[in-house]
Every structure is written in structure tokens, then in C-alpha cells.
Amino acid sequence: MSASELPVLNTSDPDYTRDPYAFLAPLREQGPVVRVVLDGLPVWLVVGHEEAVQVMSSPRVSNDGIRNAGPEARAVFWSGAAQRGLQSHMGRLDPPDHTRLRRLVQQAFTPRRVAALEPWIRRITRDLIAAFPASGEVDLIAAFAAPLPITVISELLGIAPEERADFRRWADTYMHSDETQEEVMAEAGRKVGALLGGLLARRRTELGDAPLDVEHEGTLTDGLIRARDQDDRLDERELLSLCFLLLGAGYDTTLNLIGNASLTLLSEPARLQALRADPDTLPAVLEEILRLDPPVKAVFLRYPLEDVEVGGVRIGAGEPVMVHFSAVSRDPRHFDDADTYRPGRAAASHLTFGHGLHYCLGAPLARLEARVAFEELLRACPELALAEPVEKLSWIPSRLFRGLTALPVRVTRIDPA
Template identity: 40%
Template sequence: MTDPTQDPGFLQNPYLAYAAMRSACPVQPVPGSGGHSSYLVTGYAEAREALGDARLSKDTAAFFADKESRRRLHPAVAHSMLASDPPQHARLRRLVTKAFTTGAVAKMRPFIARVTDELLYQWPAGEQVDFVADLAVPLPVIVICELLGVPEADQVEVRRWSAELFAAGKPDLIDAASHSMAEYMTGLIAAKRSRPGHSLLDRLISARDGDDHLSEDELVSLAVLLLVAGHETTTNFLGNAVLALLQHPGKLGHLRKYPEKVPAALDELLRFDSPVSTATFRFTTEALTLGGTEIPAGVPVMVALGAANRDPEQFSAADQLDLDRDSAAHLSFGHGIHRCVGAPLAKAEAEIALRAILVRFPGIRLAVPPDQLDWRRTRLVRGLTSLPILT
């Protein structure tokens, strides 16, 4: 049993390996950590089914309860809303959903546009900039920090801790970052209790679900999750989308000519190169059959969203970028009860940023060959560490 996703070329182009695995069998065992097998889902129909199957639990505390582990993730990170099942998950999700409705996000658009303008104003015309460092990272960080009420002076450290949480192959660094982030949010919550404001975090402090307040642990955990998830996915989305357009100059030119078409293009850009390559941890609570493959109880199942989005059974010519296709069924934000609650905010940020770049920098192009780009070394998310462009 081999895992093609461990091939050195996988980070540059995971879709060749995904296609080979999907063609052989859309659900198959792959080597897991500690010598145990996991199952990887690469087919679209199977992925959608898995994401909605209640027999695939996200309660990692239950999975690891009787297993030895050297990890020391802070409970606020290890036992977040993402790692919970109904009814606990539904209760927590209800308390944050209102902050990310279409109407709520619409009120954030002027702030997003202002931050975008301020960041792009610093780009020198006709010179090289790093799209990731100079826009894709700071824009969503500033936006989610504004939403949560994180002081500007703290945002550099918050950004560093968040990046370290995704440091593949560095468990000690990940664990340390989880404690730093949770301890910071604990202190920020205490400060807001003494000096209440109007941020989302202030609202969560006083939030109720019926007669039930959030516990202190739940409050810290939600705050950390919103802070990290609120910008990591968007950063990767922005970088992947701009790279895709730069590699398809005809489509880039079309959007430049008709920038009003950017909102309709977002779903295809999300489908084409998903910012989340593999959905977060699930495990089987009972034996089940998925895509013709029998999976025993108590084993991890990884749903490869990026692979599912390139399944030709669901999307014709799936390896081609087609801005005119209807890609609304993509799985980049997940599916079912765990679908990304912040999807409307991510799309608003991407729309505003892409339209601004198209108008301000009509000659934008890659500064290095695509095969020299450096990708983040993790299978969970797919994103560039940097994207050198010429303005």
C-alpha cells in the first residue's frame, strides 16, 4: 500500500496523483500515522456522501480517548467546533452564523474595500511584489481581526501563530502555537469583559443559546477557530485564484475587460484549485461501504476536496479553467453541516481584491516560472508561500 500524495512533485501538482487514485478507486486505503491505515476519498460523489454521512464523526476527543499521544495541542484547538458532532456542533454554529450571513458581510464590504485600497496603494507600478505577503495574507488577517476586535498592534503575532498551526512535520511548533493563540485569546476575552465593545467577540461573550451561555472553554475555542479559519482559507484562495488567472492570460484579459463578471467566476476559481486540499479529520463510528470500498469502524477517513473538484464525472473537462461553467456545486467550502460558515466573507474579500487588481494593474504578470513557485508543505491546505508578480 503506497501513498502517491507523498511523491515530491505532489505539492507542485497534486491533481495528477489524485486523478490516478480516483481512476483506480475513488475510496482507498493509504498509509497513516503510527502505522495505521487511513482511507482517502478522491471521487466527487463519494466525497459529497462522506461529508454528509453522520457515521463519519468529527469528535476527535472520542477518537483519541483510548490512544496514547505525545501531542500537547491546547484543548481550544484540539476540541473546537470543527471537531464536534451534533447536537454540540449545531449549538455552537448557531451562535456564530449570524456574523457571516450575506447581509452581515455586505456591511463589511466598505471596510474590505478600504483595506484593499490601502494595501494596493503601497505596490510600486512596474516593479516586483509578492502577492501573498503584500495582499493575500494581510487583507483577510486585518478583516477578521477587525471583526473580532483584535488590536492592530497584536496582528503580527496572531498571523505568525496561525501560520505555525499549519507547519506540516513540526508537531512541537504546532502545539506551541496552539497554546500561544489560546492564551492570547483568553487574555483578550478578559480585556473585553472589563471594557466591552461591539465586535463579534464581544457578542460571543454575551451570547446565549436558549438559556445556555457559552462556557469559558467554548468561548476561547470559538475565538481561536474564527481567527485562524477566518483568514487561512482566504489567503490560499486569493493566491491560487490569481495564479490560475495569470496562467490563463485570455481569461484574465476577459475579466479585466468585464470586471463585473468577477463574482460569477469565483466558484470556478475555487473549484479549479481548492484552498483546502483535504477536509479536516473524520473517523468511522461503524463499518460502512463508500464508493464500493468497505471501511471498518474506528479508522480515519480523509476527504480530498481538491481531488473531488477535479472529478470528470461531475465537471466536464475538469482540469480546464472555464469561467463560464456553473461550478456552484464545488466542495472547496465543504458540504453539509460542517460547510464553512465564513464562505460569504471569503468570497466578498476575493471579489473586492480581484476587481481592484484588475483595474489598477492591467499589466500584472508572473515574475518567475510557475515551476519555481513554492507551495506550503501540508496536505491539509493548498496555498503558495509566495507569489512574485510584476505590476
């Protein structure tokens, strides 16, 4: 089939942005792996769960677009990545480069470090809620879902308090500019890079050659600087690229998780009532929302190193492949009543945080922030309801992320005893 005969999927289409699931459902009828023209580029779109696991697990499929992306893929999908300094980060590398970086990063991003953040994250959350009116309307994105993760990632990276307002403003522009705003995005990226580069230089000088101290790890940036594997360590380019990656993964993913979860619960009040009646179900509720309306629609293109067969089709070496989480998460072959909200599913193995070698290191932090956010929000706001009809809400025009631009809600807030 020629490119002119392939189904067309334009991720800038407002209808796709609003409801990607309606766009993807007809494609699924053609099979678990479908050839489409995605934003002008012919790609293999993976919409089946089993096939997504296969692609993300196979050593014959590369994440490394530097070595394997053709000129067309670079033109369509890499200009923004290059502007953002993300074309060579850990998520886009294969072993042994990926193995080396992940081994070093894991030393600094430990489960103990994440768990120890809970009291501090809870204080930030309570302070944000305390700024809500006692009764009235709030944009839950601007007042809560966005400032929580950007404050957390700023603290983890060691951004000085006096620099955080600028950092958030630049980060917002850098993360949320679309393909028509490349110059604006690039300038914001340069400012974020300069701030992070200066921070890394200062901290490296202050830390010297001290190894990672498991008793006093300092900031995450400190941990990355001090991480060692015998004589191996992260160089300046790798450190900066990792900081950019942490910003993207630690900010937008959690922002959209909190926003999408809020909408899922508020759009059907019975769901919120059930959660209030049994707060212990919150982890299961969040996992179901991660499946039903994932904060990340799709991730970076992958490239077979040789011809491979996936889902009954043969994909040629070098042909771009995209795993689409919004489709994979509703694969009816893997999930019963896949379009239905049902917390506590027996088959809860969604792929929203990835799979295999590239499983997201920040997943425990995102889950922690979301859990604390809803524990505190439901405690402090006994009355919480949408202030606008669902059909009037708007979504960010992003190829990768799925999130609301705003979420007006009515709240009645009570102060803690």
C-alpha cells in the same frame, strides 16, 4: 490487502506539495474510495464527488475524533491539532454539541454583518495596493494576499491595533509551522492563546450580561460573548477554541484563495484578459478557481460509527476516512473536462467549503474578500504579470492547505482619480 501493499501518499513529498493532482489521478482509477497509507496511517481516501457528499452528509459518520479516533490516528493526525488547541472546536464535533455551538455562532456571524464589511474591506484593499511601487516587482502573497485576511480577522476579533503586528507574527508561525517544528508552533500557539484569552476576559467584563444587540453588534468576539439561546451561552474554552478556528478558517483559506486565483489567472494571460473584458464574470471565475485549485486540500478525518458502504467498498466502524477536495473537485463523473478551467459551469457545485452540517460559516466572508481583492487589483493594476516561471514557484508543505509561499509579479499601478 495488507498495509504494506497499499498505495502510499506522503503529504510532505515536495512533488505532492507542488502538484497533488498528478499524485491523485492514478488513485482515482482504482475507484471513488481508495484505501491508502496516508502519512503512515491506513485511511480510506474519498476522491469521488458523490461519495464525498455521502460521507459529509451521513449521520453514521462522525467528525468527533476525541471519542472515535484510534491511537494511530491520534499519533499521526492529532499532535498538531492538540498543540494548536483545535481538537475540540466546532468543526470536530457531532450533534447535539455541534448543533448547539453552531446555533450560537450563527447569531454573531450573520449575513448582514458580513455584507456590512464590504466598504471597510475595500479600504484595506486599496491601502495595500497603494503601497505597491508605481512600477516594479511585488510579492503578491506577502504584500497583498496575506495582510488582507489577517487584517480583517484581527479587526473582527477585536485585536487592538498596537497588538496586531505581534498577533500576525505569532499567527503566521502557529498556522504555517510543519510537523518538524512542534515546539516553535506550540510557543506561538500559547502566545496567540494568551492574547485571545486576555481579549475575551476583558470584553466579557466590559459587556457584562448584556444580550446580543442586533442594532449594534460590536466585534465578532462581542457577538460570540453575548450570544444566547435562553440560558445557554459559550463558555471560556468554547470561545477560545472558536477564536482559533476563526483564525485558521479566516486567514489561510482566504490567503490561499487569493494566491491560487492570482496564479490561475496570470499563468494563462488569456484568462486574465477575458476577465478584464467582462468584469461581471468575476464571481463565476472565483467559483471555478475554488473548484479547480481549492485552497484547502483536505479536512479533518471522519470515523464511521458503524460499518458503512461508500463507493462500492465497505468501511469498518472507526476506520479513518479523509475527503480529499483536490481530488473531489476534479471528479470527471461530476464535472465535464474536470481538469479544464471553465468559469460558469452548469455543474458548479464544488465542495471546497464543505457540505451539510459542517458547511463553512465563513464562506461568504472569504468570497467577499476575494471578490473585492480582485476588483481593486484589476482596477489599480492595468499591467500585471508573473515575474518568475510557474515551475520555480514553491508551495507550502501542508497536509490540509494548498497555497504558495510567494508569488512574485510585475505591476504597473495607477492611482485612483
